[in-house]
Amino acid sequence: MKTTREQGRGRMLAALPMSIWAVLFVALALLYIIGLSFLSRGEGFDAQLPITFDNYLRMAAPTYLKSLLLSLRLAFLTALCCALLGYPLAYFIAKTSPRVRTWLLILIIAPFWTNALIRIYGWKTLFIANGPLNTALLSLGIIEKPLRLLYTEKAVLVGMVYAMIPFFVLPVYSGIERLDGSIVEASRDLGAGPVRAFFTVTLPMTMPSVLAALVLTFIPSIGLFFISDLLGGSNTMLWGNVIQNELLKSRDLPFASALSVVLLTLTCIVLAVYRKLGGDAESMVF
Amino acid sequence: MLLLYLPILVVVVFSFNANTTRTATMTFTGFSLQWYKNLFDPISGFGVHLVTSLEVAFWSVLFSCVMGTIGAVGLLHRKKQKSLSGRSLERFINFGEQAAMLPIMIPELIMGIALLALFSFLRLPMGKITLVIAHTSFCIPYILITVKSRLSTLDPSIEEAARDLGASPIRAFLTVTLPLAAPAVLSGCLLAFAMSMDDFVISFFVNGAETTTLPLKVYSSVKVGVTPQVNALCTVMLGAAFLLVAMGQLLSSARGKEKKI
Amino acid sequence: MTDKQPLLSLRSLSKSYETQEALRGVDLDVYAGEFLTLLGPSGCGKTTTLRLIAGLETPDGGEVYLEGKNITNLPPEKREVNTVFQNYALFPHMNVQKNIAYGLRMRGVDKKTIDEKVNHMLSLVQLEGYGKRMPSQLSGGQRQRVAIARSAVLEPKILLLDEPLGALDLQLRRQMQIELKNMQKRLGITFIYITHDQEEALNMSDRIALMREGKFVQIDTPHTLYERPSTVFAATFIGETNLLKGVVSSIEEDELMLDVDGASVPAKTVDWVIPGQKVNLCIRAERLHYSRKQKACQTLSGVMRGSRYTGSVRTAILELTNGQTLISRRTTEGDEDIASGEPVCIWWDTDTACLVRDDGEEQA
Numbered sequence: 035m036k037t038t039r040e041q042g043r044g045r046m047l048a049a050l051p052m053s054i055w056a057v058l059f060v061a062l063a064l065l066y067i068i069g070l071s072f073l074s075r076g077e078g079f080d081a082q083l084p085i086t087f088d089n090y091l092r093m094a095a096p097t098y099l100k101s102l103l104l105s106l107r108l109a110f111l112t113a114l115c116c117a118l119l120g121y122p123l124a125y126f127i128a129k130t131s132p133r134v135r136t137w138l139l140i141l142i143i144a145p146f147w148t149n150a151l152i153r154i155y156g157w158k159t160l161f162i163a164n165g166p167l168n169t170a171l172l173s174l175g176i177i178e179k180p181l182r183l184l185y186t187e188k189a190v191l192v193g194m195v196y197a198m199i200p201f202f203v204l205p206v207y208s209g210i211e212r213l214d215g216s217i218v219e220a221s222r223d224l225g226a227g228p229v230r231a232f233f234t235v236t237l238p239m240t241m242p243s244v245l246a247a248l249v250l251t252f253i254p255s256i257g258l259f260f261i262s263d264l265l266g267g268s269n270t271m272l273w274g275n276v277i278q279n280e281l282l283k284s285r286d287l288p289f290a291s292a293l294s295v296v297l298l299t300l301t302c303i304v305l306a307v308y309r310k311l312g313g314d315a316e317s318m319v320f
Numbered sequence: 321m322l323l324l325y326l327p328i329l330v331v332v333v334f335s336f337n338a339n340t341t342r343t344a345t346m347t348f349t350g351f352s353l354q355w356y357k358n359l360f361d362p363i364s365g366f367g368v369h370l371v372t373s374l375e376v377a378f379w380s381v382l383f384s385c386v387m388g389t390i391g392a393v394g395l396l397h398r399k400k401q402k403s404l405s406g407r408s409l410e411r412f413i414n415f416g417e418q419a420a421m422l423p424i425m426i427p428e429l430i431m432g433i434a435l436l437a438l439f440s441f442l443r444l445p446m447g448k449i450t451l452v453i454a455h456t457s458f459c460i461p462y463i464l465i466t467v468k469s470r471l472s473t474l475d476p477s478i479e480e481a482a483r484d485l486g487a488s489p490i491r492a493f494l495t496v497t498l499p500l501a502a503p504a505v506l507s508g509c510l511l512a513f514a515m516s517m518d519d520f521v522i523s524f525f526v527n528g529a530e531t532t533t534l535p536l537k538v539y540s541s542v543k544v545g546v547t548p549q550v551n552a553l554c555t556v557m558l559g560a561a562f563l564l565v566a567m568g569q570l571l572s573s574a575r576g577k578e579k580k581i
Numbered sequence: 582m583t584d585k586q587p588l589l590s591l592r593s594l595s596k597s598y599e600t601q602e603a604l605r606g607v608d609l610d611v612y613a614g615e616f617l618t619l620l621g622p623s624g625c626g627k628t629t630t631l632r633l634i635a636g637l638e639t640p641d642g643g644e645v646y647l648e649g650k651n652i653t654n655l656p657p658e659k660r661e662v663n664t665v666f667q668n669y670a671l672f673p674h675m676n677v678q679k680n681i682a683y684g685l686r687m688r689g690v691d692k693k694t695i696d697e698k699v700n701h702m703l704s705l706v707q708l709e710g711y712g713k714r715m716p717s718q719l720s721g722g723q724r725q726r727v728a729i730a731r732s733a734v735l736e737p738k739i740l741l742l743d744e745p746l747g748a749l750d751l752q753l754r755r756q757m758q759i760e761l762k763n764m765q766k767r768l769g770i771t772f773i774y775i776t777h778d779q780e781e782a783l784n785m786s787d788r789i790a791l792m793r794e795g796k797f798v799q800i801d802t803p804h805t806l807y808e809r810p811s812t813v814f815a816a817t818f819i820g821e822t823n824l825l826k827g828v829v830s831s832i833e834e835d836e837l838m839l840d841v842d843g844a845s846v847p848a849k850t851v852d853w854v855i856p857g858q859k860v861n862l863c864i865r866a867e868r869l870h871y872s873r874k875q876k877a878c879q880t881l882s883g884v885m886r887g888s889r890y891t892g893s894v895r896t897a898i899l900e901l902t903n904g905q906t907l908i909s910r911r912t913t914e915g916d917e918d919i920a921s922g923e924p925v926c927i928w929w930d931t932d933t934a935c936l937v938r939d940d941g942e943e944q945a
Contacts, residue, residue, distance in 0.1 A: 060419045061415070196327070486735070
């Protein structure tokens with residue numbers, strides 16, 4: 035005879051396989067690279083003692099610092115551009131009629147579900163020296179010589195904004211949609227014009243979702259490496275590219291780990307700030 | 321909005337290009353299905369990569385669905401424990417939940433490297449097993465979130481009613497809770513499947529020589545230069561993605577109707 | 582009643598949640614065929630008591646006995662007790678028939694018997710022809726009846742009902758009260774019923790167990806509970822009550838004298854008073870008489886502070902010389918229209934008033 039008290043425990047045990055899995059393959063894996071980052075490079079792909087801070091000291095070199103700054107700047111610009119383009123878009127979607135809204139949402143979600151590589155690849159095709167964009171501009175007489183579009187920092191930024199914008203629009207959209215319309219009406223009733231009502235009520239009240247969306251676009255942007263790979267070539271070495279290079283070309287696992295730990299720390303700082311500002315983790319997902 | 325679709329449109333248009341020069345000349349010379357034919361070429365085609373991707377996605381979704389769904393049930397029935405062993409179990413599960421959510425909160429790159437490091441430490445050869453483990457890890461949060469939010473909207477007294485009417489805990493779960501949560505489980509699986517099929521970054525680090533998934537193949541083809549064959553592949557993948565989105569939308573609108581009645 | 586063996590007994594049952602003690606060691610005996618109501622303000626432990634009987638919670642201490650057997654640690658599915666949940670908790674993915682058949686299916690009853698019993702039940706709750714409907718297609722009252730049918734079809738020893746009428750509007754509520762009571766007689770099942778509505782409790786119950794802060798205050802028939810409340814809380818929670826504060830001046834065999842507001846007032850003797858004790862005398866509003874003061878009053882004198890005429894009854898506020906106000910609610914047959922500020926005489930039939938114990942909650 036089982037008592038209900040034991041069953042309460044039993045139900046909780048249902049979360050055990052998942053917890054073990056997550057601890058093993060997420061928590062331990064992360065702890066392992068933190069540990070690795072303090073070791074020296076060993077034979078082949080291995081690490082060995084002694085414990086050292088060399089990996090972190092090596093990052094003081096100008097190439098790495100430049101790359102870190104570039105990554106942060108691009109991630110920041112990406113989040114900013116996403117906000118400037120994404121908020122009006124989300125606002126617009128939330129204000130359309132329900133039927134149109136469903137279709138607009140599908141159109142926003144669909145690229146989100148298609149491979150990012152494909153979409154970036156589309157840009158690459160567009161940007162190519164004798165590609166459609168240049169051809170079109172040339173034939174319209176706007177430019178005389180083909181523009182150098184590909185392999186520039188701007189191309190990378192376009193690609194990143196493009197890849198990240200759904201992550202911005204969706205949470206902000208649901209934030210605006212959840213907003214009680216009568217609150218905005220109340221502010222109008224109390225004498226605020228449409229613009230003032232937006233800035234004094236709508237915007238502050240949707241701020242939590244904007245914050246979540248910013249975090250959601252900023253964090254992945256620091257770590258992305260394939261967009262700069264495809265659109266930036268060797269001109270834009272982002273932190274992600276540096277990690278990838280150290281790992282796969284130099285096969286220096288401890289140093290790559292140290293670089294990742296820096297990225298992880300940055301992520302944690304952003305998340306911590308986000309939590310401090312009152313955001314919760316779950317609202318970050320859709 | 322238009323900008324969102326411009327690159328996609330370009331890809332689709334160029335997949336029907338008759339121009340056979342493999343150089344960077346991107347001029348549209350006529351309509352042709354040659355690249356699609358090329359796609360199914362047994363040697364240079366993408367069939368084998370598609371199969372790899374599907375296999376990895378299937379197992380990852382299966383594992384993450386089982387662990388995520390029962391995990392969500394366990395998390396919702398988490399109660400303050402009084403005994404010492406109960407408390408440490410509770411603490412472990414709380415920690416596990418935090419850890420399970422990490423893969424979608426930190427950059428994928430870090431997950432990829434961490435898993436790569438772990439697997440090489442464990443001397444696990446890179447291949448299907450490592451891919452499935454990695455994909456399962458990042459699929460769990462998607463299932464966990466969708467199922468947990470669905471379960472939390474369910475009235476707990478419905479399951480209690482089943483118990484009250486004579487169902488054992490397991491039967492109550494199977495006959496009442498699971499059918500009610502099924503739409504969420506399904507849409508969670510769909511999401512996880514799409515994420516697994518789509519994943520490039522993490523797979524990039526933990527794949528083996530023999531297990532190049534579709535996105536990895538796309539990357540390696542695209543990296544070299546613009547290959548028209550990729551256009552065709554991308555168009556097919558786009559079509560599949562749209563189909564999935566439509567299915568998801570249908571599912572959720574069906575659920576919406578159920579609520580309305 | 583006491584010589585019969587109780588169907589259900591609770592023995593010093595207690596339960597606390599993280600933040601509060603929900604139940605502080607309660608005892609209760611329920612007899613076969615009874616309609617027992619747990620009445621009390623929200624948060625008094627009614628639902629906890631019900632859930633402990635159903636097996637949906639485990640007590641921290643104490644035992645639950647069903648027909649003399651200890652069932653304290655039996656899981657809900659093994660108890661011959663069924664619950665009608667507050668929000669019905671119908672299975673939304675099953676039609677009415679499947680909902681009612683669920684319990685029988687879990688018991689492994691054969692299909693033919695299930696069909697027979699379900700159909701019988703449907704006719705009993707007057708829902709013939711609704712078997713194929715989904716719960717979402719039913720009205721509140723219909724859902725309610727399905728929920729009762731679903732539990733009653735298992736012929737439980739006791740049916741537990743947690744505010745089953747709470748979600749219905751007033752008119753349907755009144756109608757369902759009668760229907761429920763009839764259903765209980767037809768089914769011959771013991772009902773333990775939760776409500777916070779005193780009128781509902783008085784209407785339907787054989788006995789009422791009045792609860793407050795995790796304890797039973799008084800368990801009695803509606804009549805006794807109303808006429809002879811044992812504590813201040815019982816007196817004020819049910820009905821409209823005047824509590825006169827007084828000091829016991831002398832005790833006789835049947836009658837004692839109270840010193841109230843400088844006047845001497847008779848009351849029936851109870852066994853727990855001693856001379857000099859401060860007590861509360863409970864007089865129901867509809868038992869309190871008053872009239873325009875002609876000469877010296879027999880019992881108490883006061884001043885009219887205002888009255889309101891509402892057709893069948895008149896409500897009057899009277900003030901004693903010590904400042905305490907009393908409420909009188911009398912039928913309007915032959916009443917006098919007394920202006921505010923006029924002196925009045927106040928009296929009542931000694932038999933209709935009773936002394937109640939202080940439970941710490943003083944009426945202002």
